[in-house]
Amino acid sequence: MTSPIPDGSYPIREFARLTGVNPATLRAWERRYGIIHPLRTPKGHRFFSDDHIRQVKRILYWLEQGYPVRHVGLLLNNDASDANRSADAGGIPHSHWLEQQQAVMDTLLAITPKRLDELWCNAFSTYPVAVYYQFCLAPVLDRLRSGSEHPMLLRMMEQLLQRKLYSMFYQQQRMASPPILLMATNQPEGELDILIRACAIGAAGLRVEYLGPNLNPTDLSLAADALQATHTWVHFMPQEKSCELRWQRYLNQSERMHILTGTPPDHNGGRPNMHRLQPPLSMQIQHYILNTGRVTHE
Known part of the structure; x- marks a missing residue:
């Protein structure tokens, strides 16, 4: 044409x-x-x-990220609605992700941790980390958190997945070099969310540091200075008003470049060093790597 x-x-x-x-x-x-x-x-x-x-x-x-070229057409147009409709020919249909979700559920119900680890090893070597989490693992976690299944299954999945992500993260960072992105979350409940982001960014060869959940603003500032972090990524979970005010003051005063996801407190959002990224997860990762991380690391 x-x-x-x-x-x-x-x-x-x-x-x-x-x-x-x-x-x-x-x-x-x-x-x-x-x-x-x-x-x-x-x-x-x-x-x-x-x-x-x-x-x-x-x-x-x-x-x-290791994704086959035949699937890229789907990913280029990936948004929240893509999870609920079939992809074009050559992409990944919604039914495929339903099968992947059911495979995880079946393995959980059989209470076979070793088999679950094997399933995740294969999946993380087949799909980009953020994509597999967004379309397979997150829906399973949502189902378990809804209370329709035994609470033990949720605890088992969260613990095993956290262990898996920590292992992946440490392996990735063995060969990574500065500059550094420091990642944090304000609540222990946000640890899986921040770990999956750390692994997705680490898979692109970028240097990431993560010092555990529930850092307060003072700890985060000290860690960023000590590590000489170029960027800081904070994934926020809902919090008490007093904690929210501390984070609000921190964000309004900090001069370091920040990436904010989740539910950050209200702050002076017009500041050029504060970048709030909206879901979906895979688009957050892509935005950082293409528009922030690559520029910083080149």
């Missing part, structure tokens, strides 16, 4: 130089997978815009 070629567009070889993706790969992404759509002149020559550069960065993010 031909379109007017706006000024500032790039022919395919210049675009390949800018993005590091060779022309043959760009053509395959267009023809075989439909994940990029260049502009075309009447003679069929391909041209690309700055929007295409941003799209290629997103494609490369998912590929770096």
Whole structure:
């Protein structure tokens, strides 16, 4: 399909130089997978815009996470509603995630921790960490927390998953190098949420430090200074008013770059060093790696 070629567009070889993706790969992404759509002149020559550069960065993010190219089309359009509808051909349909959720539930009900660990090992080597958590593990945890199953199953899953994520996190960080992202949560109940984010970011080769749950603002500031953390990511859970006021003062006074997720207290949100990221989880991770983490680490 031909379109007017706006000024500032790039022919395919210049675009390949800018993005590091060779022309043959760009053509395959267009023809075989439909994940990029260049502009075309009447003679069929391909041209690309700055929007295409941003799209290629997103494609490369998912590929770096180990996701097969045939699934990238789904992930590029991933939002909250995508979890409830089937993907296009070549993507991952909702029914697939239902099967994955049931596999976890069946293993929990059989009370076989070793088999559960094997299931998660395979899943984390197949899917990006954030995607598997968002579409499989989080729905299972929500089901268990609803009280429809035995409370022991929830405790078992939380403890085993926490142990698994700690193990993954330490393995990832053995080869990572500064600069440092310090991650924290204000409540013990937020530990799984912050660990999954730490592992998802660590999987991209970025350096992360996590010093346990329930840090108060003073502890977090001291740790960030000692570690010389470039960024701080705080995942907030609901808290008492007195604690909320302490965090509010901290966020209004700190000059360090912060990523905020969950339910952060009201603060001067217009400050350029405070970045609040909205769900879904996979988009939070992608936003950090592409727009913050990569810039910091290059």
